[in-house]
Amino acid sequence: MGRVVILGVFVADTAYRADRMPRMGETIMGTAFALGPGGKGSNQAVAAARAGAATYFISRLGRDDFGKLAMDTWAAAGVHPHITEVPDSYTGAAHIFVENASGDNAIIIAPGAGALIGPEDLDAQAALIGQADVFVTQLEQPMDAAMRGLQIARDAGVRTVLNPAPAAPLPDGMLELCDFVTPNETECEALTGVTVSTADDAETACRVLHDKGVDTPIITMGEQGAYLWGHGLVPAITAGPVVETTGAGDAFNGGFAAALADGKTPAEATLYGCATAGISVTRPGTAPSMPDRAEVEALVARHR
Numbered sequence: 138m139g140r141v142v143i144l145g146v147f148v149a150d151t152a153y154r155a156d157r158m159p160r161m162g163e164t165i166m167g168t169a170f171a172l173g174p175g176g177k178g179s180n181q182a183v184a185a186a187r188a189g190a191a192t193y194f195i196s197r198l199g200r201d202d203f204g205k206l207a208m209d210t211w212a213a214a215g216v217h218p219h220i221t222e223v224p225d226s227y228t229g230a231a232h233i234f235v236e237n238a239s240g241d242n243a244i245i246i247a248p249g250a251g252a253l254i255g256p257e258d259l260d261a262q263a264a265l266i267g268q269a270d271v272f273v274t275q276l277e278q279p280m281d282a283a284m285r286g287l288q289i290a291r292d293a294g295v296r297t298v299l300n301p302a303p304a305a306p307l308p309d310g311m312l313e314l315c316d317f318v319t320p321n322e323t324e325c326e327a328l329t330g331v332t333v334s335t336a337d338d339a340e341t342a343c344r345v346l347h348d349k350g351v352d353t354p355i356i357t358m359g360e361q362g363a364y365l366w367g368h369g370l371v372p373a374i375t376a377g378p379v380v381e382t383t384g385a386g387d388a389f390n391g392g393f394a395a396a397l398a399d400g401k402t403p404a405e406a407t408l409y410g411c412a413t414a415g416i417s418v419t420r421p422g423t424a425p426s427m428p429d430r431a432e433v434e435a436l437v438a439r440h441r
Contacts, residue, residue, distance in 0.1 A: 145177055179210070299319070
């Protein structure tokens with residue numbers, strides 16, 4: 138088993154389904170509600186652990202029911218939490234709107250204790266990060282914490298993955314610390330100024346990211362798949378009818394990191410990421426939708 142260390146936040150997802158998004162000042166009737174575990178980093182940790190990696194998660198939680206939900210979620214998935222508890226804050230929460238017809242989503246996040254993660258949390262876990270095969274972070278926690286994690290990992294010779302979500306301006310030098318950067322089309326445009334809708338667009342955007350210091354950019358392109366710099370488009374893998382796209386990017390990143398930590402090539406790891414995401418969108422929820430290693434390997438084998 139490869140070792141993956143992930144920095145990120147946990148939020149409790151409150152998911153509402155309806156035929157459309159309400160307009161400002163309007164109230165509409167929904168068709169379903171669910172409460173479950175979420176947060177990009179936490180979702181990625183669950184996906185990586187279920188995909189077979191020894192997975193360690195660095196974060197902060199409040200001392201509340203949502204914090205207990207986080208710990209229960211990680212225990213069920215086999216994630217090893219390295220958590221600082223903040224009694225005078227709260228565990229994060231997210232409002233998720235899911236459109237019935239398409240499964241597309243819109244999200245508001247209140248990170249709570251996750252917003253208090255700082256460089257000191259990463260310094261405290263430097264030995265853990267240094268023992269990893271892959272270190273992953275996103276941008277839901279403060280930027281200086283993500284930057285410090287990448288620096289520690291790079292100094293230790295650990296492969297680094299930045300999922301630049303949600304999109305935000307990056308500090309100077311951050312991309313140069315990244316072996317892999319995995320934006321979606323929207324996040325990629327924010328980073329590069331290139332609108333991505335085709336493989337040729339993705340090639341252009343990847344060149345911009347590479348010139349900015351990223352060793353191997355990867356652009357996730359939804360139903361098209363993922364564009365891997367130096368390789369080309371890795372097509373999406375369909376596992377069944379799409380139920381919900383929430384967490385698909387997290388599934389990709391967790392599956393990709395687990396495969397990379399297991400010694401697979403970037404092309405093979407990208408394929409595993411696509412398979413993980415392909416299965417996840419056929420199921421409701423975020424963390425509960427993450428497939429296990431056997432499911433991913435079986436889907437990959439059918440599509441080689």
